[in-house]
Amino acid sequence: MVRHTKWLRRWSLVATGAAVALSLAACGSDSSDDSSSGGGGGSKTLVVENSFDLTTADPGQVYEITGGMIAHAMYEPLLGFDGGDLSTPVPVIAKSYELSEDGKTLTLPLRDDVTFSDGTKLTSADVVFSFNRVKNLKGNPSFLLDGVTPSAPDENTVVLTSDKANPGLPYILSNPALGIENSKVVKEHGGTDAADADTTDKAGEWLNANSAGSGPYVLKSFSTTSEVSLEANGDYWGDAPTYSKVVVRNVTADVQKLDVQKGQAQLVLDLAPAQAEGLPSSVEVHSDPTSNTFFLFSNDNPAISETTSNQDFQDALRYGLDYDSLVELAGEGSVRSPGIIPTLFVGALDPSDALATDVDKAKASLAASGYDGEKVELEYPSDLTKNGVSFGTVAQRIQAQLKEIGIDVELVPSPIATSLPNYRDGKEQLGLWLWGADYPDPSDYLAFLPGQTVGLRAGWAAGADPALEALGEQAATTVDNDARGQLYQQIQQQMNVEGPFMPLFQTAQVAVTTSSLSGFEYNPVWTVDFASLK
């Protein structure tokens, strides 16, 4: 049919050759493996991979996980924690702290040797500016300082006055959003701490390209979707960090797994526990419990559901769930939540106080509730995965477990943007949700009591349990740490016998590091402190 002339043969060779050459060009060049591990001596680059949860680098507005980690490297707080230990706040910029007996006045003398990255000395005026700015920007972290008024009696002292007793405040101060900004520089770039800062502050954009803190690193480049790079602050007042450059890249978990084994990244933060199994010994896997608690609730409002608000029905759920199996589902490193307060915090319950599964008791309670087999809807955010645990998988297992004691659960998944408003309006019969601690103090969990934010979402109205509510108020105002720890335990013991909430488990944070990296310690507040990595 077609004559095979010389030109055709030659031409076909050229065409196939071009295809081959192109694919070879993609593969052929040598890759520089060592670029990420950096050279020795003065210039070492640390590459961290994370699935970004990032909107801003402005400490006045930062509230996301990735953002907190990055802000923590650039802006230092008054108080922090030693590694991953959340039990006692330790001084950073403050020399010490003292809480008045009524819990309303926190006095913090400052170190006098702290300087910002431009060489300016950090004073109490910077602290007052930073805190007022956070409050007045009316952003996500503003609530941290609700009712708190900062003042500066002298250059090296800060006094924080709270409207109500606020024993959790020293714990709150470690939040990356409460890192101290260089007020002079921020003001120069349009920043303000005035009451109308939410409309008049113009520094946000500048702070997404530059930094003005006293931390070991300064911002070099910032993108909310691809990469953030930091450089060591040459004039850092403390010990210089080991890595002179830090690059944090937005990478999916699948790719992170390959990259850390290949040495393309020295630290990756998003593998699910199951993904971290079977990794070679060239990398190190760290699994630590987080302060993210999965919980189930059974709406206490009869107007939403007669069934779920029935106390016997709630008991059936409480005793019918197989908690151990759920913890296993959450993977290596996750732990059972003995109460709603995470095991890492002051006031956490002892694991032995956790609810035990008791199928007989569950069935008896179910019979007593008058439940006659009607479908009960369980709503959850279908597109949300936390630390590798998907809400859908947990919901399916709960459905199966409850079926065994005779409860017919209908799963109602929807994207978080849809399910969240429904949850927030208290309209869900059964809900599977997560509470990530806003700050590492048990007072953050008072929200679960009747009439409070989360309590209301579960239809638990004020006055539903006056004794428990009174305990809550007492815990909120008790200053002595031991005494308040006991009060919080009492509250949780009470909540383990009644009420709409069933705390399930705390997820695990899996971090994988190359063997060349040391000094990694997970902290639930800021995830990783880059400066302590060696």
Add this chain to the structure above:
Amino acid sequence: MATSATTAPAAPTGGRRITDHVLLWFVLRRLAALLMLLVGITLIAFLLTHLVPGDPVAANLSQQAVSDPEIVQAFKEKNGLDKPLPVQYVKYLEGLTHGDLGLSQQTQKPVTEDLGEFVPATIELAVTAIVISVLVGVPLGILAAIRRNTWLDQVLRVVTLSGVSVPTFWLALVSYYVLFFKLGLVPGGGRLDPGVDPPAHHTGFYTLDALLDGDPGLFGEALRHLLLPALVLAMFTISLLTRFTRASMLEVLNNDYVRTARAKGMPERVVVFRHVVRPALLPILTVFGVAFGSLLSGTVLVEKIFSWPGIGQYAYNSALALDLPSIMGVCLVVAVIYVGINFAVDIAYGLVDPRIRAT
């Protein structure tokens, strides 16, 4: 309009003028249609993004913050969500006329600025992919057609069939695993190695910018990072172009005049290139437009795997956060590119085949 009115009377004096005039009208008509189309797209995109049963406030504010009405109000005011929908749309269009696409709720930056950062990355990827596709796909298609039913044709058929049926996401992961992780032949994800500073911003294309900076080392690195994702992206379009070129060629090859030409003893090279390839390429222009469109949609997943900071990633993040101005911005950019390509194809058609201008 004014130009065409003044040139019209002079037109009859020469045939060439008439052609120019007709072509100008053709372009203007197409441009007007295009503008209407874009306005329509903004309206549809606006309605769709606002009809999504979700709450941008819920998606952007933390659990504690949404409990504070003052914070919620401040957020709504800042993002214009406190106004009724028609007012929001008119304000949006108003902004659009002077190039203002609003403020991203996520990045707190003007959407235009965000797009300026992410669009060049995607375009660089897509253009490289389309160049590869044309360079490989069209010759392979011609080859398959003139060697119809030989082993080469069969092999190409199998390869292109798998090329169009393999999901891009899977191909991206597997090629990353094999070529980077197992064989170490290509660099890891991203536009450059971690820690390497990008070139100064001239065009936003790292390869071009590196050349403009006179930095061949950086150019090489940018190119190495570009090739694998571009190849993965090109797999589908190469296959598409090969298959269409082959089909289109065969159709022309069966024409009587081709047989006549051969019968006259015209050399095969002349037959193929003068009488077959040129007419056969016409329908391929259309496929080219479609192919470019499919590249843009495929890029979301490829960008995710190769950590490529393009509009795909931006769109993904914006959608998760229900960041309406950003979603609208991405829709608009994609629409403009899509429509622009189709426009270019239309014009090219008009240039190649004068009969089309009249329609």
